[in-house]
Amino acid sequence: MSENVVLDGRRARGDASRRIVLQSATDLASVEGLDGLTIGRLAEASGSSKSSIATLFQSKEGLQLATVAAAREIFTAQIVTPAREQPRGVRRLAALLRNSLVYSRDRVFTGGCFFAATAADVDSKSGPVSDAVRAALVDWYGYVEAQLRYAVEAGEIEGDPEVLAFELVALNEEANSRSLLLDDERPYVVAATAMRGRLRAAGADGSALSLLDL
Structure with missing residues (x-):
């Protein structure tokens, strides 16, 4: 067996181990936050050894x-x-909003939206981890706003894209927060209804808003 084959096998096993551990890590952080994500705590939650996690x-x-x-x-x-x-x-905006509600409602992560859960850990801190969370959220907010800007320019709706994006993202985040707090899926239905109402008031076509149905 060649050295390259051996190295490729080790790399594949390492990648697989990394993916398995990260599944536990993302879920754990969604519940306990990034501050609670340590090598020791992850070893306990995932069943992996501290040394293997430290190596990875x-x-x-x-x-x-x-x-x-x-x-x-x-x-x-x-x-x-x-x-x-x-x-x-x-x-596309309606699809994004629906997908974001379903992602939280269906508990892709036990703690609901990973980034909503971890933002509280980093909102007043600096450093690479805070920067990484902040960058992910800024990109998400920007993508929602970009769809609204395109919609305004195309004459699909009227209004200030920045304000509309703020309102729609806030509804999404409140649905996530309230559902977790009350252990109830109803907030997602309420949020979807409010999103459709806000976009309808801005002039959005009803067929497009049907994509927001849960």
């Missing part, structure tokens, strides 16, 4: 950064990528 991630910060990156990939796969099947503007 080198440090607590390395683990936290890898966890944020893994959560961002999941967020994109669950919310953004499917919405890109719709044309830019109101239809």
Whole structure:
């Protein structure tokens, strides 16, 4: 067996171990926050050894950064990528908003939205981990606003895209927060209804808003 084959096998096993550990890490951080995500706590939650986790991630910060990156990939796969099947503007926006509500409602992470859960850990802090969470959220907010800007320019709706984006994201985040607090799915239905009402008031077409039905 060649040395390259041996190295490729080790790399594949290492990648598989990393993915399995990160599944536990993203879920744990969604409940306990990034501050609670340590090598020791993750070893306890995942059943892996501290030494194997330390080998994979080198440090607590390395683990936290890898966890944020893994959560961002999941967020994109669950919310953004499917919405890109719709044309830019109101239809893609409606798909994005629905996907974001379903992602939280269906508990892709036990603690609801990973980024809503971890934002409280980093909102007043600096450093690479805080920057990574902040960058993910800024990109999400910006993508929602970009669809609204396109919709306004295309004559699909009227209004200030920045204000509309703020309102719609706030409804999404409140649905996540209230559902977790009350252990109830009703907030998602209320949020979807409020989103449709806000976009309808801005002039959005009803057929596009049907994409927001839960």
